Amino acid sequence: MPALLEKATPLVAPAPATRFFRFFHMTHRLGRGRVTVGQGVFGALLLACLTPWVSPPIALALGLGLAQTIGNPFAAQTKALTPRLLQFSVIGLGFGMNAHAAVQAGREGILLAVASIGGTLVLGFFVGRWLGLGRRVVHLISCGTAICGGSAIAAIGPVLGAKDDDMSVSLGTVFVLNALALFAFPPIGHALHLSQPQFGLWCAIAIHDTSSVVGAAAAYGNQALEVATTVKLARALWIIPVAIGTALVFKQKGAKITIPYFILGFIAAMLFNTYAPAYVPAARALGSVMVGLAKVGLTLTLFCIGAGLSARVVRAVGVRPYVLGVVLWVVVATASLYAILHLG
Structure with missing residues (x-):
C-alpha cells in the first residue's frame, strides 16, 4: 500500500x-x-480558531505569525472571504443586542462621531501636506482613520479615482495600525479603569476597522461589545456623506458610491432579538446560536486579516504613510479618551 x-x-x-x-x-x-x-499549517491554525481556546486577539496573532514566516498559501481566497465573513459576523452580533440600549448608545456617541470625523479629515489634510504625500493617499488614510478602516477606504477609493498603489498603501497603513490597536487598547482600558460603556465608545471612535473594534470590545466585556458595535456601525454610515463630499471636492463626476447595506442586516437582527422573543419563545435560543456563530466568524476574520499582513505588505507602505497614520491615530485616541473621561 x-x-x-x-x-x-x-x-x-x-x-x-x-x-x-x-x-x-x-x-x-x-x-x-x-x-x-x-x-x-494554515488548515491546522484555521481549525484552531474554531475552538473556544483561541480568542480574536490570539487569532490575529496566529495569522500575523503565519504571514511573517511561511506566508499565506491561500492569500487570494482569504482576501475575497474576509469582507463577507466580517459582514456575517456583524449581522450575527445583532442577535445579541437590544434596540433600546443601542439607540441610547448611538445617541451618546453621535456628537463625538461628528467631531472626530471632521477633525480627522482636516488634520489629515494638513499633516499629509506637511509630509509631502499625495492627496489621494492622504484622503484615503484619513477616511480610514475617521470612519471604519478598510471598509471606508474600499468605498471611498473608487469615488476618489484612486490608483491601485494608493489603495495598497492606504490599506496597508490602516491594517497594520488596526492590528496594533487590538492588542493595545484592552490593557490601556484596564489600566485607566474605564467602565465597559466608556471603553466600548472609545473603541468605536479610536480603532480603525470594525473587526478590531469588535475584537477589542469583546475582550473587555459584553456591555462594551454592545456599545462599540452599535456606535461603530452608526459611524460607518458616514461613508455615504463623506463619499458624496469626496466626489464634489475631487470633481469626480458619475462616481459610484458603495453603501454598506449589511448594516441594515445588523439592525434587523437587533430588532428581532428585542421584539421577537415576546411572541416566539424559540427566538431567544436562535439568537444565542447566531451570536455564537458570529463570534467564531469574527475570530476567523481576524485570523485571515493577520494572514494577509505579510512582511512585504508592511515594507511596501513606506515610512511617511505610517507617520500620517500614527499621528492621526494618536490624536483621535487621545482626544476622544479625554472627551469620554471629562465631558461625558
Whole structure:
C-alpha cells in the first residue's frame, strides 16, 4: 500500500532559497490530491480558531505569525472571504443586542462621531501636506482613520479615482495600525479603569476597522461589545456623506458610491432579538446560536486579516504613510479618551 504522504516538487519556486522556506512550499501527495506543508499549517491554525481556546486577539496573532514566516498559501481566497465573513459576523452580533440600549448608545456617541470625523479629515489634510504625500493617499488614510478602516477606504477609493498603489498603501497603513490597536487598547482600558460603556465608545471612535473594534470590545466585556458595535456601525454610515463630499471636492463626476447595506442586516437582527422573543419563545435560543456563530466568524476574520499582513505588505507602505497614520491615530485616541473621561 503506497504511503499517503509522498514528497514531490515545490508548488512554486520560492523566492528565499532557504531550507526552511522550501520545506513549507514542497508539495506532497495526500490521498488523490497534493498539498504543501504550508497549506497544512494554515488548515491546522484555521481549525484552531474554531475552538473556544483561541480568542480574536490570539487569532490575529496566529495569522500575523503565519504571514511573517511561511506566508499565506491561500492569500487570494482569504482576501475575497474576509469582507463577507466580517459582514456575517456583524449581522450575527445583532442577535445579541437590544434596540433600546443601542439607540441610547448611538445617541451618546453621535456628537463625538461628528467631531472626530471632521477633525480627522482636516488634520489629515494638513499633516499629509506637511509630509509631502499625495492627496489621494492622504484622503484615503484619513477616511480610514475617521470612519471604519478598510471598509471606508474600499468605498471611498473608487469615488476618489484612486490608483491601485494608493489603495495598497492606504490599506496597508490602516491594517497594520488596526492590528496594533487590538492588542493595545484592552490593557490601556484596564489600566485607566474605564467602565465597559466608556471603553466600548472609545473603541468605536479610536480603532480603525470594525473587526478590531469588535475584537477589542469583546475582550473587555459584553456591555462594551454592545456599545462599540452599535456606535461603530452608526459611524460607518458616514461613508455615504463623506463619499458624496469626496466626489464634489475631487470633481469626480458619475462616481459610484458603495453603501454598506449589511448594516441594515445588523439592525434587523437587533430588532428581532428585542421584539421577537415576546411572541416566539424559540427566538431567544436562535439568537444565542447566531451570536455564537458570529463570534467564531469574527475570530476567523481576524485570523485571515493577520494572514494577509505579510512582511512585504508592511515594507511596501513606506515610512511617511505610517507617520500620517500614527499621528492621526494618536490624536483621535487621545482626544476622544479625554472627551469620554471629562465631558461625558
